[in-house]
Amino acid sequence: MRKFVDLNLRPLIRDIDQVETMVNKSSELGYHCVGISIPQGAKRKEIRMLEKICNDVGIDLATRVDLFPKTPRELLSNLRRVRRRFEVVSVICASKPVARQAAKDRRVDLLLFPTDSRKRFFDLAEAKLASGVSASLEITTEPLLLLRGISKIRLLSCLRREAKIAKKFNVPIVVSSGATTEYLLRTPQDNAALTTLFDLTLPRRLCAISENPKAIIVRNRGKLSKDYVAPNVRVIRRGKPCSSV
Numbered sequence: 001m002r003k004f005v006d007l008n009l010r011p012l013i014r015d016i017d018q019v020e021t022m023v024n025k026s027s028e029l030g031y032h033c034v035g036i037s038i039p040q041g042a043k044r045k046e047i048r049m050l051e052k053i054c055n056d057v058g059i060d061l062a063t064r065v066d067l068f069p070k071t072p073r074e075l076l077s078n079l080r081r082v083r084r085r086f087e088v089v090s091v092i093c094a095s096k097p098v099a100r101q102a103a104k105d106r107r108v109d110l111l112l113f114p115t116d117s118r119k120r121f122f123d124l125a126e127a128k129l130a131s132g133v134s135a136s137l138e139i140t141t142e143p144l145l146l147l148r149g150i151s152k153i154r155l156l157s158c159l160r161r162e163a164k165i166a167k168k169f170n171v172p173i174v175v176s177s178g179a180t181t182e183y184l185l186r187t188p189q190d191n192a193a194l195t196t197l198f199d200l201t202l203p204r205r206l207c208a209i210s211e212n213p214k215a216i217i218v219r220n221r222g223k224l225s226k227d228y229v230a231p232n233v234r235v236i237r238r239g240k241p242c243s244s245v
Contacts, residue, residue: 002206004188005213007035007062007088007110008140008176013046016053018181023053025182030189033060033217035088035176040065040081062217064088066112072101083107087220090138096121103129109216110138110174115147117154122162127169134219136212137166139198140178141191159198173200174216175208 006026011018013036026034036050047063054061065086069075075091075098083089090110093099099121102108111130113120122137130137139162143155166173175195179185186194192205200208 002210003032003214004030004210005033006031006177007064007174007213008037008178009034010037010178010180013038013042013050019050020053022182023059024057025185027057027059029185029187031059033062035062035064037064037066062087064090066090066092068092069098072097075101079105079107087217087224093121094119099126100129103135104133106133108135110136112138115143115155117158120158122165124165127165127171130171131169136172136174136216137162138174138176140176141186141194142178142184144194145184156197163198163200172212173204173208174213
């Protein structure tokens with residue numbers, strides 16, 4: 001059975017009622033896992049509250065942080081602080097230098113670009129970098145629901161081009177809602193249908209809302225485990241030191 005993931009819910013985490021409403025709605029719509037964007041300075045008790053809300057409705061929570069660095073140096077500094085604290089790290093790439101740095105850094109899971117078509121820098125060079133470090137291109141559906149006229153046309157044109165580039169370099173695409181309110185949430189099937197606007201095939205549409213985001217969570221939970229040592233190296237069993245002969 002396919003399990004659907006919305007990796008980008010954006011409630012105000014201090015507004016418990018809003019969090020509960022969005023998590024409950026996500027469960028009703030058929031999602032098995034949600035990622036909630038959490039501020040870098042969030043306290044542990046706030047994260048535990050999010051976990052409890054999700055557990056109460058039987059939905060898996062992936063902790064997520066969104067970085068919005070102005071320079072590559074700021075991005076590197078932020079990554080050192082957050083990588084071991086969150087299960088999903090997204091970088092909002094508002095400039096080409098930041099986009100290039102994010103695309104080649106193994107600590108970055110998602111590349112997210114502003115809605116403004118003039119600030120979307122996902123090109124051939126960036127895709128090639130991302131393909132070497134398993135970074136994914138994230139596309140949110142909220143702008144597709146809210147934009148009108150020429151702004152929506154330009155965004156769709158960019159998304160078609162980016163989806164084509166991602167396919168060429170085998171860069172995974174993750175489709176999420178980016179919703180700030182429950183009224184902008186849609187079923188997984190509805191979100192998949194929206195991706196026909198930028199020419200994703202049916203298998204790629206389904207992977208973008210299930211296997212691709214799930215793979216990020218599984219990979220990073222493994223890295224955050226106490227048994228993780230290094231890539232492809234894990235502790236299988238702990239025991240007493242071998243006695244000398």
